[in-house]
Amino acid sequence: MENQNNSEIENPKSEILHVPTMSQMVAEGKQPEILFWVGCAGSFDRRAQKITRNICKILQHVGISFAVLGTEESCTGDPAKRAGNEFLFQMQAMTNIQVLDGYGVKKIVTGCPHCFNTIKNEYPGLGGNYEVIHHSQLIQQLIDEGKLKTEGGQSFKGKRITYHDACYLGRGNDIYEAPRRALELLDAELVEMKRCKTNGLCCGAGGAQMFKEPEPGTKDINIERVEEAAATNAQVIASACPFCMTMLTDGVKQIQKHIEVLDIAELTAKANGL
Amino acid sequence: MAAQIIFIIILAAAVYLFAKNAGRVRRNILLGKPEDRSDQLAKRFMVMLKVAFGQSKMGKRPLAAVMHFFIYVGFIIINLEVLEIMIDGVFGSHRIFAAPLGSLYGLLIGGFEILAILVLVACLVFLARRNVIRLKRFTGVEMTTWPRSDANYILITEIILMTAFLTMNAADHKLQLLHYGHYIETGKFPISRLLSPLLPEGPATLVITERVCWWLHIAGILSFLNYLPYSKHFHILLAFPNTYYSKLQPKGEFDNMPVVTNEVKAMLDPSFMPENIPASRFGAKDVTDLTWKNLMDAYTCTECGRCTSVCPANITGKLLSPRKIMMDTRDRITEVGNNIDKFGKDHTDNKSLLDDYISREELWACTTCNACTEACPVNIDPLNIITQMRRYITMEEAQAPASLNNAFSNIENNGAPWKYSSAERLQWLDE
Numbered sequence: 001m002e003n004q005n006n007s008e009i010e011n012p013k014s015e016i017l018h019v020p021t022m023s024q025m026v027a028e029g030k031q032p033e034i035l036f037w038v039g040c041a042g043s044f045d046r047r048a049q050k051i052t053r054n055i056c057k058i059l060q061h062v063g064i065s066f067a068v069l070g071t072e073e074s075c076t077g078d079p080a081k082r083a084g085n086e087f088l089f090q091m092q093a094m095t096n097i098q099v100l101d102g103y104g105v106k107k108i109v110t111g112c113p114h115c116f117n118t119i120k121n122e123y124p125g126l127g128g129n130y131e132v133i134h135h136s137q138l139i140q141q142l143i144d145e146g147k148l149k150t151e152g153g154q155s156f157k158g159k160r161i162t163y164h165d166a167c168y169l170g171r172g173n174d175i176y177e178a179p180r181r182a183l184e185l186l187d188a189e190l191v192e193m194k195r196c197k198t199n200g201l202c203c204g205a206g207g208a209q210m211f212k213e214p215e216p217g218t219k220d221i222n223i224e225r226v227e228e229a230a231a232t233n234a235q236v237i238a239s240a241c242p243f244c245m246t247m248l249t250d251g252v253k254q255i256q257k258h259i260e261v262l263d264i265a266e267l268t269a270k271a272n273g274l
Numbered sequence: 275m276a277a278q279i280i281f282i283i284i285l286a287a288a289v290y291l292f293a294k295n296a297g298r299v300r301r302n303i304l305l306g307k308p309e310d311r312s313d314q315l316a317k318r319f320m321v322m323l324k325v326a327f328g329q330s331k332m333g334k335r336p337l338a339a340v341m342h343f344f345i346y347v348g349f350i351i352i353n354l355e356v357l358e359i360m361i362d363g364v365f366g367s368h369r370i371f372a373a374p375l376g377s378l379y380g381l382l383i384g385g386f387e388i389l390a391i392l393v394l395v396a397c398l399v400f401l402a403r404r405n406v407i408r409l410k411r412f413t414g415v416e417m418t419t420w421p422r423s424d425a426n427y428i429l430i431t432e433i434i435l436m437t438a439f440l441t442m443n444a445a446d447h448k449l450q451l452l453h454y455g456h457y458i459e460t461g462k463f464p465i466s467r468l469l470s471p472l473l474p475e476g477p478a479t480l481v482i483t484e485r486v487c488w489w490l491h492i493a494g495i496l497s498f499l500n501y502l503p504y505s506k507h508f509h510i511l512l513a514f515p516n517t518y519y520s521k522l523q524p525k526g527e528f529d530n531m532p533v534v535t536n537e538v539k540a541m542l543d544p545s546f547m548p549e550n551i552p553a554s555r556f557g558a559k560d561v562t563d564l565t566w567k568n569l570m571d572a573y574t575c576t577e578c579g580r581c582t583s584v585c586p587a588n589i590t591g592k593l594l595s596p597r598k599i600m601m602d603t604r605d606r607i608t609e610v611g612n613n614i615d616k617f618g619k620d621h622t623d624n625k626s627l628l629d630d631y632i633s634r635e636e637l638w639a640c641t642t643c644n645a646c647t648e649a650c651p652v653n654i655d656p657l658n659i660i661t662q663m664r665r666y667i668t669m670e671e672a673q674a675p676a677s678l679n680n681a682f683s684n685i686e687n688n689g690a691p692w693k694y695s696s697a698e699r700l701q702w703l704d705e
Contacts, residue, residue: 019703040690042702049702070700074689082642083678084557084664086531088685090538121527126535167643172526195584198648199334202586207642211681211691215639218591 017056021070022103032067034059035105037119039112040075041242047249048111048242051263055111055135057274058265062147066109072099076118083208090126093118097128107131109138111265113168113241114206120173134169136240136264140178143185153273156186161267162193162234164225164248165200166241179240182264186271191232201225203251205243226251230259237261281363281492288496295503296511299573302611306566307554311519321653322518331651335580341396345432348393349510352439355386359492369446372460380461387443387465394436397429404429411579416598421506421577428507435494442487444469445480452477509576513652516574519567520653525644528661531556557665560626561607564659571654572604581646581656587639594639596646596656602631603659628663637663638675 025032036059042052059066077092096119100108108130110116120132133141142148150156161183169175176197183190195201204214204221214220226248229237237252237259239245248261262270311318324330329346332339358371372379404412404425412425443466449457454477473483502508533556536548558564581596582588588595606627613621628634640660647655668674674682681691689696 017703019700021700038699038702040692040694043699044690044692044694044701052702068700071696073699074696075685075691077685079678079681079691080685081528082661082664083674083682084661084666084668085674085682086534086556086665087538087669088682090530090534091541092685092689094538094542117524117526121524122530125530167641167645168526171644171648173524199584199645201584201589202641202643202645204586204590204641207640208678208681209641212638212675212677214590215587215592215594215635217587217639221586221590221641224586224590 017053018060019056020067021072022067022105023070023072025067026103030065031104032065034064034066034107034109035100035103036066036068037076037108037110037112037115038068038073039110039115039242041246042111043073045242045246047245051242051245051265052111054263054265054269054274055109057269058135058139058142058148058272059109061269061272061274062142069099069103074099076115078114078118079208079211081118081122082206083211089122093123093126093128097123097126100128100130105130107133109133109135111135111242113166113172114243117168117172134175134178134240136169136179136182137175139182139264139268143181148185148268148272150185150187150268150271151273154270156188156236156267156271159186159188159236160191160232160234161186161188161236161238162191162229162232163196163238163240164193164203164229164244165197166239166244167200167202167206169240170200171198179238179264182268183238186267188236191234193228193232195228201228203239203241203244203247205247210243210246220251222247222251223254226255226257226259230255230257234259236267238264238267240264275366278364278366284493284496285360285363288500292499292503295500298611298615299503299508302607303566303569303573305562305607305610306564306569307562309565309567311567314522317522318518318520321520321522322514325520325651325653326513326517329651331649331653334649341399344389344392344396348389348436351389352386352393354382355439356492356495359488363492368456369458369460372458377461383443383461384464387440387463390436390439391465394433394440397432397436401426401429401433411583414579414582414595414597416595416601417577417579421601424505424507425577427501428505431494431498431501435491435498438487438491438494440466440469441473442466442484442491445473445484445487448473449477449480449484452480454480506576509574509652512570512574516570517653519570521655521658525647531665555666556669557667558659558662559628559666559670561603561610563666564603564627564662568603568655568659568662569607571656571659572600572607574652575600575604575654576652577601578651580649580651581654584645584649586641586643586645592635592639593633594636598636599632599656599659600654603627606631628666632663634667634673637667 036055038052041048074096075092076096077089081089108119113134116132116134119130139148163179163183165176202221203225237248239248239261240263245261245263252259252261329343332342361370362368403409443463446457447463447467448470450459474480533551536551539546540548555563561569577597579597585594585596613623637660642657644657647657684691684693688694
């Protein structure tokens with residue numbers, strides 16, 4: 001997969017994704033370099049599915065051997081834990097750990113900061129020890145190793161892009177630079193919102209809010225956030241979390257602004273014509 | 275001699291009372307559940323040094339940081355002066371450090387005076403921010419009469435203390451220039467000399483002024499010491515242990531409940547031998563279900579409102595205010611402690627932190643974004659209390675919001691918070 005042929009670059013839609021599952025790999029006696037933990041949003045949410053495919057395209061493009069769990073993947077338990085259902089969380093965690101250990105998984109990349117945080121920080125105490133990275137960190141690594149460039153794709157030169165920090169990447173795990181590194185490579189004009197990095201404002205979906213109506217208030221949090229993004233005159237809001245993606249996309253629609261909301265993986269893939 | 279005896283009696287009484295009341299706060303904190311934070315001593319010490327001693331998290335709001343720094347340094351350094359006052363008070367001496375320190379003494383007093391005037395200015399600015407400009411951060415439902423008065427009392431007391439200190443020096447300086455009695459020349463008094471024209475000329479009234487201010491200063495300090503355990507100002511002491519016992523894990527990591535691990539392991543593996551963990555209620559309904567660290571957090575809170583001002587729920591008009599969570603926790607544990615003192619250990623007042631103090635609507639508004647914990651200058655963790663209370667509601671009462679209960683059953687049945695079958699997990703491939 002490392003060498004893309006020209007027709008695929010010209011017409012990226014024709015590219016066929018080759019994504020094996022762990023069980024297929026094992027049946028062939030192979031062990032992938034890394035497991036791609038897709039997450040529930042990445043699997044089922046229409047918008048997030050696009051991000052998932054882009055992460056796969058990047059992995060394929062640089063020639064990393066990877067696999068997914070497919071139907072064997074299950075919720076990490078993050079929303080259950082944040083909502084106070086520790087039983088359900090630990091049930092999910094221990095079942096997932098059994099599956100992961102069964103396949104001898106060592107390294108995991110996730111498409112979601114919530115899955116990332118849970119597997120990286122909360123699974124070790126329950127016996128699940130893996131090297132876990134978020135896809136923005138993977139992209140940063142690939143850039144730093146010179147494996148990922150911006151060539152052959154859409155140019156973002158001069159475009160105003162603002163990055164929205166996901167809570168569970170930023171404050172939750174001190175990852176502020178990796179996603180920004182991916183954006184720097186685009187040669188775009190990076191603008192920061194007033195509340196960014198450690199001061200970043202939540203999109204409103206964390207802590208299981210994604211799965212409930214917000215409590216009564218004067219405003220929805222995502223509106224507060226997209227208004228702030230709009231104030232930067234950015235043409236693109238970059239995000240790195242499928243929940244933020246939903247909240248920001250809804251917000252932009254509601255305030256009727258023409259701002260694109262794109263994941264770091266999508267921007268990277270576009271810039272490389274993937 | 276009489277003055278010395280009175281001084282010693284006042285000092286002893288003040289220290290005794292303080293020890294007693296601080297001891298009561300300590301007892302209240304220890305009503306919380308055990309939690310081991312005795313690991314990683316070096317790292318903990320560094321966090322304390324950086325966050326409490328070095329005030330590293332104050333810098334996010336530069337004006338407040340500078341003003342607070344004046345008061346903080348003033349407090350620490352002017353305490354050297356208080357040491358001298360104590361010795362003078364006990365032994366009936368006057369400026370006992372003057373002779374041994376020589377010219378250094380004059381420099382030190384000069385330094386104290388500059389700090390004193392900076393503290394005074396900072397306190398005036400802070401008073402103006404609270405009472406004239408009325409910054410939004412110092413308002414809110416939880417900022418009722420007492421918290422607002424508490425803040426003003428502290429600032430006014432500090433202004434009185436600094437004024438007494440400077441007036442005392444001014445009178446002393448004037449007496450020194452008159453070569454009156456034991457008032458030997460000890461320095462230039464750079465700030466207080468400016469007050470000289472305001473003071474009477476006669477040596478006798480000057481001595482009275484000097485003595486009154488001396489007593490006012492030390493009595494003020496000792497009263498202030500005894501005010502601390504009843505006030506948000508207790509943070510000047512608790513900031514240090516509280517940052518030492520900070521959570522050291524990444525902010526995103528929530529603790530795994532060992533008691534649940536036991537049960538889940540036993541469910542998944544019938545041969546599993548459960549570890550011996552004392553049974554308790556799941557999560558927190560009342561303050562005594564929280565850990566001692568949660569309660570120390572509550573007593574450390576100085577109600578600055580940085581947490582609430584960055585809380586996405588609060589900003590968008592929801593009921594949740596992380597500062598209120600901390601203040602409610604402190605008020606409730608103080609109430610529980612007072613009940614123990616009055617009615618004995620087993621008394622129950624049929625009240626609890628949940629519902630009587632903190633409503634469910636507040637708890638369910640949290641997005642667990644960690645903005646509050648990031649903002650807190652002394653590493654208080656309101657999110658941990660919110661999580662424990664959610665655990666009680668969800669696991670003990672099964673009263674989570676219906677939509678969350680739906681998500682739970684989806685996770686249980688099909689491994690995703692939405693109602694999609696796990697057989698469809700690879701559908702994104704075919705889009």
